[in-house]
Amino acid sequence: MAGKDIAYFYELIDRLAKDHDLTDEEFKDLIITEDPEVYALLASKADEARQKIYGKNVYLRGLIEFTDYCKNNCRYCGIRCGNKNAERYRLSEEDILSCCDMGYELGFRTFVLQGGEDPFFNDDRLVSIVSSIKKAHPDCAITLSVGEREKDSYQKLYDAGADRYLLRHETADKAHYELLHPAEMSFEHRMQCLKDLKEIGYQVGCGMMLGSPGQKPEHLVKDLRFLQSFKPHMVGIGPFIPHHDTEYADCPAGTVEMTLKLLSIIRLLLPDVLLPATTALGTIDPFGREKGLKAGANVIMPNLSPTNVRGKYLLYDNKICTGDEAAECIRCMTRRVESVGYQVVQSRGDHVSFQRS
Numbered sequence: 001m002a003g004k005d006i007a008y009f010y011e012l013i014d015r016l017a018k019d020h021d022l023t024d025e026e027f028k029d030l031i032i033t034e035d036p037e038v039y040a041l042l043a044s045k046a047d048e049a050r051q052k053i054y055g056k057n058v059y060l061r062g063l064i065e066f067t068d069y070c071k072n073n074c075r076y077c078g079i080r081c082g083n084k085n086a087e088r089y090r091l092s093e094e095d096i097l098s099c100c101d102m103g104y105e106l107g108f109r110t111f112v113l114q115g116g117e118d119p120f121f122n123d124d125r126l127v128s129i130v131s132s133i134k135k136a137h138p139d140c141a142i143t144l145s146v147g148e149r150e151k152d153s154y155q156k157l158y159d160a161g162a163d164r165y166l167l168r169h170e171t172a173d174k175a176h177y178e179l180l181h182p183a184e185m186s187f188e189h190r191m192q193c194l195k196d197l198k199e200i201g202y203q204v205g206c207g208m209m210l211g212s213p214g215q216k217p218e219h220l221v222k223d224l225r226f227l228q229s230f231k232p233h234m235v236g237i238g239p240f241i242p243h244h245d246t247e248y249a250d251c252p253a254g255t256v257e258m259t260l261k262l263l264s265i266i267r268l269l270l271p272d273v274l275l276p277a278t279t280a281l282g283t284i285d286p287f288g289r290e291k292g293l294k295a296g297a298n299v300i301m302p303n304l305s306p307t308n309v310r311g312k313y314l315l316y317d318n319k320i321c322t323g324d325e326a327a328e329c330i331r332c333m334t335r336r337v338e339s340v341g342y343q344v345v346q347s348r349g350d351h352v353s354f355q356r357s
């Protein structure tokens with residue numbers, strides 16, 4: 001990068017913080033630089049941007065991984081249907097409700113129901129679960145993360161009380177999407193789902209893995225352009241981590257540096273976005289989540305799933321927090337959040353555009 005000295009990056013990052021935009025070439029320069037001074041500058045600008053809107057608050061989401069059955073066969077994922085070694089489980093409605101009750105006692109005001117695309121959880125079953133949680137805890141937000149469905153199904157779940165929906169777009173480049181997914185899965189349908197969710201009125205989260213097989217800097221520039229035009233309320237990003245029972249078992253994992261850098265860029269691009277420091281980031285670095293918060297993240301998602309199934313929801317190898325009780329997990333996370341100067345807050349933590357006055 002001849003001629004691209006630190007002064008060049010200072011100017012870029014200032015402009016990104018001010019205008020929330022750069023040219024494709026400039027985004028690419030930020031994505032490929034390995035200069036630690038640039039990372040530090042990005043992180044400090046991102047932290048400033050997040051503090052302007054959310055202060056030092058960090059929002060908690062209680063994650064309930066309620067099924068690891070999945071009809072999809074995403075090439076990177078440990079619970080894809082083709083993995084005959086994955087131990088499958090489903091939580092009952094009763095199990096899910098008791099996770100929420102316990103989570104409520106611990107201070108959670110958002111529950112994230114995450115699972116594989118499990119046909120057992122048809123609309124009726126999911127509607128029943130969502131409405132029971134809403135009835136028991138009307139002051140809580142419910143986030144669903146159960147993959148691609150049709151618009152009328154998303155609508156029923158929304159009408160039952162679901163507030164938010166997470167569906168990572170995985171990559172905004174069609175050819176890259178087709179590399180990562182088998183032919184039965186369609187890039188267009190994934191994008192359509194995101195559009196439908198937004199139209200219905202959900203707070204919507206998309207996102208991608210960093211360092212996924214075949215990912216090029218150009219793909220990340222497209223991801224940033226997609227985020228800019230779609231304007232999600234939440235963006236979930238984390239490093240790709242190989243799973244031993246997939247064809248990508250020997251591929252390198254994404255790096256902490258790249259993940260932190262993208263967290264910061266996304267914070268500057270969409271200053272009011274809700275941005276989790278993910279479990280995957282905590283898996284590749286023991287202080288990954290703390291570093292994520294310092295780089296602009298403002299959400300953490302401790303695991304509330306019952307301990308007897310924790311070790312089964314394995315999208316990638318060496319996942320952390322698989323042995324801890326929920327109460328211990330939240331104590332540990334609170335300590336970690338405070339160790340880097342932020343505070344955990346007990347609230348729904350809605351996107352600013354959804355906050356009721």
Ligand code: 5AD
Pocket residue numbers: 076077078167168170208209238239240241242243280315316
């Ligand atoms: N490494 C990191 N993240 C993964 N996911 C799936 N498999 C992996 C992996 N091997 C992510 C995908 C999916 C989310 C639920 O988990 O981005 O959308």
Ligand code: FES
Pocket residue numbers: 070072073074077078079080081116315
């Ligand atoms: Fe698609 Fe798990 S099978 S993310």
